[in-house]
Amino acid sequence: MTDYSDHIGIIGGGIAGLTLGCSLLKDGIPATIFEKMPEEISHGAALSLSSNALRLLHRLDIYNDLKNQSFIHSAASIQGPQKEISSFQTPEVLTTRRQTLMTLLYSKYIDLGGEVHHDHAFDDFDAAKCEVTFTNKKKYILKHLAACDGIRSSIRDNFFAANQTPKYSGYSAWRGIGKSNLQRIHFALGPGSHIVSYPINNRGDVSFVAVKKEDYQFKESWKEEGSVKDLLNDFSIYDSKIFPALEKSMPLYKWGIYIRPSLKSMITKNITLLGDAAHPMVPFLGQGACMAIEDAYSFAMACKDNIANLLDAQQAYDFVRSKRTKKIQRLSMMQGKIYHMKNPLLVAARNAVMKYTNIPGNDLKRIHDYDAHDEMQIYLAFGDLRHINF
Numbered sequence: 001m002t003d004y005s006d007h008i009g010i011i012g013g014g015i016a017g018l019t020l021g022c023s024l025l026k027d028g029i030p031a032t033i034f035e036k037m038p039e040e041i042s043h044g045a046a047l048s049l050s051s052n053a054l055r056l057l058h059r060l061d062i063y064n065d066l067k068n069q070s071f072i073h074s075a076a077s078i079q080g081p082q083k084e085i086s087s088f089q090t091p092e093v094l095t096t097r098r099q100t101l102m103t104l105l106y107s108k109y110i111d112l113g114g115e116v117h118h119d120h121a122f123d124d125f126d127a128a129k130c131e132v133t134f135t136n137k138k139k140y141i142l143k144h145l146a147a148c149d150g151i152r153s154s155i156r157d158n159f160f161a162a163n164q165t166p167k168y169s170g171y172s173a174w175r176g177i178g179k180s181n182l183q184r185i186h187f188a189l190g191p192g193s194h195i196v197s198y199p200i201n202n203r204g205d206v207s208f209v210a211v212k213k214e215d216y217q218f219k220e221s222w223k224e225e226g227s228v229k230d231l232l233n234d235f236s237i238y239d240s241k242i243f244p245a246l247e248k249s250m251p252l253y254k255w256g257i258y259i260r261p262s263l264k265s266m267i268t269k270n271i272t273l274l275g276d277a278a279h280p281m282v283p284f285l286g287q288g289a290c291m292a293i294e295d296a297y298s299f300a301m302a303c304k305d306n307i308a309n310l311l312d313a314q315q316a317y318d319f320v321r322s323k324r325t326k327k328i329q330r331l332s333m334m335q336g337k338i339y340h341m342k343n344p345l346l347v348a349a350r351n352a353v354m355k356y357t358n359i360p361g362n363d364l365k366r367i368h369d370y371d372a373h374d375e376m377q378i379y380l381a382f383g384d385l386r387h388i389n390f
């Protein structure tokens with residue numbers, strides 16, 4: 001048994017876990033990460049991060065290094081299967097390899113004195129003793145358990161919502177990276193499908209996510225290897241030039257996109273859920289990792305303010321983050337419906353709104369303008385402002 005009774009034990013060293021580790025250590029709060037994988041491995045091709053997450057990475061002193069290895073966007077374009085619909089300016093969006101973000105978070109965490117215990121797959125937690133056990137039989141006494149173990153979180157299953165396994169959302173996504181001279185974020189929308197492409201650096205590497213609505217049920221691995229031929233077949237209504245150069249031998253994966261119902265609360269006893277463990281979402285607003293970063297940063301702020309009473313920290317976190325993440329979960333699902341419209345009249349109306357109004361850009365701006373630091377600071381200073389009569 002190892003005594004970490006002054007540490008916050010973080011289960012899962014993904015985006016939420018590493019961001020939480022950095023945020024806590026930066027504030028002088030002891031923390032340690034337990035990760036089931038034997039070494040730092042990052043699945044998934046690329047990600048986009050919007051300014052709501054970037055301003056937090058700035059505060060964690062990670063942004064500048066990330067920016068140097070990524071692509072910064074201020075413009076996007078949208079087309080139908082064949083014809084352009086509109087081009088518009090976007091608030092700052094950074095696109096990068098997932099591995100780049102993970103490596104920078106990991107290095108920052110280690111620089112701050114952090115440690116990752118690999119080969120530690122969560123097994124059980126005795127909340128009364130605050131004792132965590134791993135499948136390798138190792139046990140640790142903790143101050144608190146932060147569950148950052150992703151969409152298939154067994155901590156969520158055991159302590160928050162039993163018998164509520166992730167459900168296939170009805171969407172599947174092909175992801176890949178190839179060469180192209182694309183210099184902006186590009187959306188192609190068709191009935192029942194869409195393709196998003198963006199450069200992820202200044203060396204011509206372009207990532208694409210091609211999403212299709214289909215009844216197909218994915219099995220255990222949630223992803224399947226596919227060929228260029230299968231991909232082009234699935235998206236035959238589009239001009240194949242939309243994709244970056246696709247080499248026959250390149251590995252391409254098709255992922256099932258899974259969701260779970262919203263939880264009433266992201267906290268219980270001495271356990272706090274963060275990131276996909278708390279609120280997985282369909283990726284149509286590019287906000288899953290951004291929410292994981294916002295959660296982690298906010299929980300660390302709440303802990304710093306309430307280190308002697310983490311229950312208060314949990315309640316502040318739950319109040320501020322539940323509202324935000326439920327809204328983004330809902331909007332992400334709605335975005336899928338807007339992208340995949342089939343009715344020609346609705347498609348024409350959608351395209352006119354995209355072409356002649358600023359509504360889509362303004363909606364995005366509202367999501368991106370959110371500052372998790374300010375929101376938590378206001379809550380910690382004044383509590384729930386709805387109870388104050390001005």
Ligand SMILES: Cc1cc2nc3c(=O)[nH]c(=O)nc-3n(C[C@H](O)[C@H](O)[C@H](O)COP(=O)(O)OP(=O)(O)OC[C@H]3O[C@@H](n4cnc5c(N)ncnc54)[C@H](O)[C@@H]3O)c2cc1C
Pocket residue numbers: 011012013014015016017034035036037044046047048049120121122123148149150151152153154173175209255257274275276277283286287288289290291292
């Ligand atoms: C197709 C697609 C495209 C996406 N694009 C974007 C995008 O552009 N922008 C964006 O913001 N988001 C995007 N997302 C969402 C984003 O990838 C996730 O929301 C994000 O990775 C969640 O981070 P996390 O740390 O909560 O979970 P994860 O990244 O899944 O990390 C969980 C960690 O916990 C570990 N773990 C799991 N179980 C255990 C256990 N029992 N014991 C110990 N460790 C454990 C895992 O090994 C892993 O390291 C996309 C998702 C998909 C499917």
